[in-house]
Amino acid sequence: MKKFITNIAVVSCMALASQQLSAQKVVVNREVETTNDGKMLLGHQLKDQFLKAPYADWYVKEHDEYAIDQKAIGELKKGKFNTYDLIVFMGTWCEDSHRDFPRLMKILEELKFPENKLTIIALNRKKESPNGDEGLYNIQKVPTIIVQKYGKELGRIIEMPTTGYIERDLVNILKKDDSSVIKEIFKK
Template identity: 80%
Template structure:
């Protein structure tokens, strides 16, 4: 009897674990063919996907031509940007994304930003993704670059950097952080 209960319990735990694992699968590097826009990326993407045609045409050119603000890049390193998470919503059909997404990737490469802390979500012209994350983050325009720490949003860059440089806007966002997020997390636990 005890063996049977143990077997049933083990099978139940295994079934639940498998169910949870399957529920968390996210399709990565989805590409769709559209009537008006041709090939379009949709949903979660890895940065290597932008080195493939037809995206590489605009991505590589902007990445290579962009001159980094080295002072701002130094500030990003000093302010430990690598300890934050970035969620980037962009559209492969969007001219602003064509300009700013490669620039952001160049900045992140320069600061050696860990891929594990970067989420890239490509949306369609209606600003929709297969996972619906755009609703969770209230994304209205692309590109939208969201900076998070401990699961809480610190700030975002919407469509265009206000300073004209993504790296300068990121520095301003990190300066605002000032440990207020940690205070808020501990306030919620009490």
């Protein structure tokens, strides 16, 4: 009888776990057709989507023409930026996203930032995504770039970088990271 109850408990747990996993499936690279804006990306995206028409028209030009601040890149490398997680909310309909998202991608390429640490979420004009991710992060404007470490938000860049350069704003966010402050204390 004890073995029977144990087996039922195990099967129930496995069924529940599989339901949880299937409920968490995320559609990637969703594209929708809108009346006012034409084609629009919506929800979780891979960066390759932006190399396709019609997004490549603005993405490639801004990406290729952007001159990276190499001093800031050096500081990001020194600060081990590749160990952080990035969540980027953007809109393929948004001019600020057209400017800053390709620049961010060029910066991340320069840093050889791991793709598995980057989440790109495209929003509609109401700043909504199919999974409601924007609500978890209280997104009001796009683009919004969120830097996280161990699931904790360290800082964000909203709409435009305050320094005028995304990479410099990222350096400023790293400087706020508590663990780097602790490291500085113990260096002395």
